[in-house]
Amino acid sequence: MLLRQRHLSTIEELFETFPVVGLLGARQVGKTTLARHYAEQFDGPITHFDLEDPTAVARLEAPKLALADLRGLVILDEVQHRPDLFPVLRVLADRPDGPARFLVLGSASPELLRQSSESLAGRIAYHELSGFDLDEVGAEEIDRLWMRGGFPRSFTAATDAQSFRWRRELVRTYLERDLPMLGFRIGPETIRRFWTMVAHYHGQTWNGAELSRSLGVSESSVRHYLDILCDTFMARRLRPWHTNLGKREVKAPKVYLADSGILHRLLGLDTREALMSHPKVGGSFEGFAIEQVISRLGAERDECFFWGLHSGAELDLLVVRGQRRLGFEVKLTDSPRTTRSMHSALDSLGLERIDVLHAGSDTFQLSEHVRAVALSRVVQDVDRL
Numbered sequence: 001m002l003l004r005q006r007h008l009s010t011i012e013e014l015f016e017t018f019p020v021v022g023l024l025g026a027r028q029v030g031k032t033t034l035a036r037h038y039a040e041q042f043d044g045p046i047t048h049f050d051l052e053d054p055t056a057v058a059r060l061e062a063p064k065l066a067l068a069d070l071r072g073l074v075i076l077d078e079v080q081h082r083p084d085l086f087p088v089l090r091v092l093a094d095r096p097d098g099p100a101r102f103l104v105l106g107s108a109s110p111e112l113l114r115q116s117s118e119s120l121a122g123r124i125a126y127h128e129l130s131g132f133d134l135d136e137v138g139a140e141e142i143d144r145l146w147m148r149g150g151f152p153r154s155f156t157a158a159t160d161a162q163s164f165r166w167r168r169e170l171v172r173t174y175l176e177r178d179l180p181m182l183g184f185r186i187g188p189e190t191i192r193r194f195w196t197m198v199a200h201y202h203g204q205t206w207n208g209a210e211l212s213r214s215l216g217v218s219e220s221s222v223r224h225y226l227d228i229l230c231d232t233f234m235a236r237r238l239r240p241w242h243t244n245l246g247k248r249e250v251k252a253p254k255v256y257l258a259d260s261g262i263l264h265r266l267l268g269l270d271t272r273e274a275l276m277s278h279p280k281v282g283g284s285f286e287g288f289a290i291e292q293v294i295s296r297l298g299a300e301r302d303e304c305f306f307w308g309l310h311s312g313a314e315l316d317l318l319v320v321r322g323q324r325r326l327g328f329e330v331k332l333t334d335s336p337r338t339t340r341s342m343h344s345a346l347d348s349l350g351l352e353r354i355d356v357l358h359a360g361s362d363t364f365q366l367s368e369h370v371r372a373v374a375l376s377r378v379v380q381d382v383d384r385l
Contacts (some may be wrong), residue, residue, distance in 0.1 A: 002136050002152075004030070009102070010127050010194055018125040019093040021103045022079075024109065025129035026258070027178055028170060028235035030152045032104045034129060035075050038103065044072035051078045051283060059130075063088045071099045079104040079113075080182060086119035093123040093225055108182060109231040120306060128233070131155070133295040139376040146288045147272055149261020160271065167265040174234070184228060190215070194225045199266035203283030205252045205308070206237075209224035226255065234258055236291070241318050243348055250308035258289040263287065286330040289357045289375050290317050293328055296378050297385045313344040315354070321385050327354040334360030336372045348368070355382065 011034075014021045023031050031348045032050075037047045047070050049056040060066050063085050067074065079085065089102055106113055111128055134142060148154045148163045151170065157163035175188035175195075197211055205353020206226070215222060229235035238254040259261040263284055269275045275284065294304055297320050308314035317328040327345055329336075336356045346354060346369055355373045356366065363381045365371045373381050 001134065003037060004034055004129075005135060006135065007127070007129060008035055008041070011038055011209070012091070014125040014127060015101050017099055018123060019100075020089055020104060022110070022113075022123040022126040023103060023105045023129055024123055024126055024233070025107070026131075026151075027107045027174065028151055028153065029129055029233070030105075031129055031130055032077055033152070035077070035103055035105055039073060039075065039257055045070075045112075047172075049077045051076060051081045057082075060085070060321045063092070067092055067100075071102060072101070074100050075103045075105065077105045078107065079320075080108045081107045083113070083202050086113075086154065090123060093120065107178065107232060108231070111231055130233075130291065130295055134292055134295065134376070135379045139379065142376045145273065146260050147264065147275065148287070149259040149264070150291075151259060151261060154261050163261070163263060164270045167261050171262065171265060174232075179228065184233070186225070186228075191225060191228070193227065195234070196228065196266050197261050198226070199257055200258055200280070201255060201279060202263055203252060203254065203286050206255050207252070215327065229257075234262065236287075236301075238290075238306045238317070239306060241307045241320070241349070243307075247348070248310040248344045248352045250310060254294065256290065258291065260284055260288040260291075282332045285332040285359065286316060289330040289378075290328070292375065292378050293317065293355075293357065293382060294319070296382050297326070299385060307345060307349060309344070313341040315341075315345040315349070318351075319347065319385070325334070325349055325351050326353040326385075329354060329356045331358045332358055333358055335359075336366070338366050338370050342370055 011021055023035065025031050037342050051057060056331060067088060070279055076085065132152060132155050133150060134145065137145055151195065154163045156167050175192055180193065194215060197214060200305050208222050210218045211222045216341045226235065230237050234257065236258045240250050241252060242249055264275060267278065267280060269276055275281055290381060297319055303319055303321050305318040305320065306316060315327050316330050319326045327349065329342060336358045345351065353369045353371065355371055357373055357375045359375065361374050361376060364376050365375045
């Protein structure tokens with residue numbers, strides 16, 4: 001198993017300021033393994049509670065009594081099952097001597113864990129753990145990472161067939177077990193149909209009316225289904241950026257499945273040959289590239305946008321942090337070119353530059369403010385923010 005040093009360093013940095021750190025990410029993405037690796041390098045006592053283990057749950061029947069005397073590092077795994085712990089953590093985090101750090105692991109977003117945000121405001125910092133990225137697996141593994149996705153067990157499976165089978169079981173477990181445990185009372189077949197539809201809409205602007213007609217439910221229902229996928233880190237919703245220039249800008253978000261391997265599973269693409277001949281191959285590469293560059297930049301979800309005009313000009317990814325604006329286009333080719341759309345984005349958005357992420361092996365300048373960046377070289381050629 002890869003030692004994910006960048007994420008370990010981030011956790012340590014957050015603990016320098018906050019008594020509670022929330023490590024969030026999809027199920028099976030490696031949160032527990034990362035927490036164990038952090039514990040191995042921690043200098044002090046370690047206490048671990050797995051909140052899906054009945055024994056651990058019994059130990060926390062009186063949570064304040066169970067936690068108050070603990071010292072060192074306290075790990076609370078799958079904390080979304082016990083929202084009642086957050087007010088207790090607030091009290092313990094406010095102790096003047098600060099005898100313990102609390103690392104809480106969850107498979108739901110801060111928006112879904114709303115009580116944690118309210119109870120621990122100013123005391124907790126969140127770090128989102130995604131699947132493996134190119135920085136961790138190396139550029140030589142780009143095709144494998146794209147095909148299998150970043151879930152550790154999918155990526156490291158002995159064969160493509162075993163990887164595909166593991167992803168099939170992850171989808172089934174997510175629908176039949178994980179969502180009900182999070183309190184969602186929606187039939188698994190309904191969410192499966194919706195998830196598969198989103199796979200076919202991957203990389204397109206959101207059209208809730210069309211999806212609601214296809215499913216035979218209301219638009220508010222399909223928005224709720226999308227919220228579920230996003231809040232459990234299975235989908236990414238890129239919000240539109242508005243420049244207030246009076247142009248007819250696209251107002252709907254773009255939607256992607258967050259993991260390319262899960263996308264390929266839902267589309268039934270079990271080989272590279274099947275992927276390369278499928279109509280969604282370009283969208284798959286686009287979503288994969290966007291996830292890689294977001295990971296490389298260390299960008300938060302609320303810093304990532306897309307931009308588009310109804311006239312056709314668009315930008316696949318806009319990252320905004322403070323006064324900095326970076327633009328990215330994705331092309332499944334080894335010989336990208338500048339386009340009028342790129343020049344329109346440069347003029348309208350005030351970008352430092354546009355990087356065109358492509359499938360070739362070289363990075364080179366296309367024009368003064370546009371360069372072609374090989375996706376396999378994103379770690380070397382795209383600086384972190």
